[in-house]
Amino acid sequence: MTRVALIDDHESVRLGVEAACAGDGGLDVVFSGSTVSEYVRWRRSTQAAPVDVVVLDLTLGDGTTVTENVARLVADGSSILVHSVADRPSAVRESLVAGAIGVVSKSSPIDDVISAIRSVADGEPLHNVEWASAVDGDRDFADAQLSARERDVLRLYAAGLPLKIVADSLGIAYSTAKENITRVRTKYVEVGRPARTKLELLRRAIEDGLVESEGADARG
Structure with missing residues (x-):
């Protein structure tokens, strides 16, 4: 089983992704919360190993930045999939530079989100429209x-x-x-x-x- 953590300050989004993961059979959501700090506290209190994939909202409501959230999770030992509306290519690029593996839009079909989680868990490059848009938006990055x-x-x-x-x-x-x-x-x-x-x-x-x-x- 691939262990997954969902970090998003919109509960309805988390519940939807969690239900889809449960239906997949190979994805086990072991944490669902609204901030990276909640996840880190959960890890410490349960002494659980880092999850395989963290599905992370690009912008959380606790005032944290994209870079600090991604960097903190990467340092903790997990692969990061950004799940966002992806309407700010600069913020997406910031997440990629900080160490996120890829990005998938919240407007994508749920099957595409599940496929992206599997790809990140398998260590495969995730090269989709959102990724290409972020790269193409900044020639210095590309x-x-x-x-x-x-x-x-x-x-x-x-x-x-x-x-x-x-x-x-x-x-x-x-x-x-x-x-x-x-x-x-x-x-x-x-x-x-x-x-x-x-x-x-x-x-x-x-x-x-x-x-x-x-x-x-x-x-x-």
């Missing part, structure tokens, strides 16, 4: 200023090829391919887009249209 060679190396590496095969495919030395990946990671970090792991590199490549989300393999 463009890490990669060179043509860096884009070629990232495209092959993020698609699942070992770095040695990437180097052979492009006719360059292994050390050159490795140096390119190092520069790519640095450039993404400089524009506030984490790229520490191969999965994060895959997400960046998908966001920038270098790799298709279907069939992409982050292993290796």
Whole structure:
């Protein structure tokens, strides 16, 4: 079972998502509340392990910011799916920079919300209309200023090829391919887009249209 926490200051929204999760059979809502602080207190009082996915409203009524809420939950060890009206791309970008895995609109069909929760739980990149809108709304966010060679190396590496095969495919030395990946990671970090792991590199490549989300393999 995938353990899920719902954090939203609209009880009706929480109840709707909780009912849909119960109907799914593979999703277990173990916490439902209106603030991140409530969730953290629940974790401490029950000594429960971090949940697999936190479904988080973008704007809560307790005066907290997007960045502090997402960062606090990421530090606690959970993956974050932002569930919002998604009408403020800047706030969505802020949540992604802070560490959220993806975003799904509250106007989406409930089946899409459940599918997004499953994707985040499985560690799969979530590349949907809301995500694309947030990225396209800020070219500085979308463009890490990669060179043509860096884009070629990232495209092959993020698609699942070992770095040695990437180097052979492009006719360059292994050390050159490795140096390119190092520069790519640095450039993404400089524009506030984490790229520490191969999965994060895959997400960046998908966001920038270098790799298709279907069939992409982050292993290796």
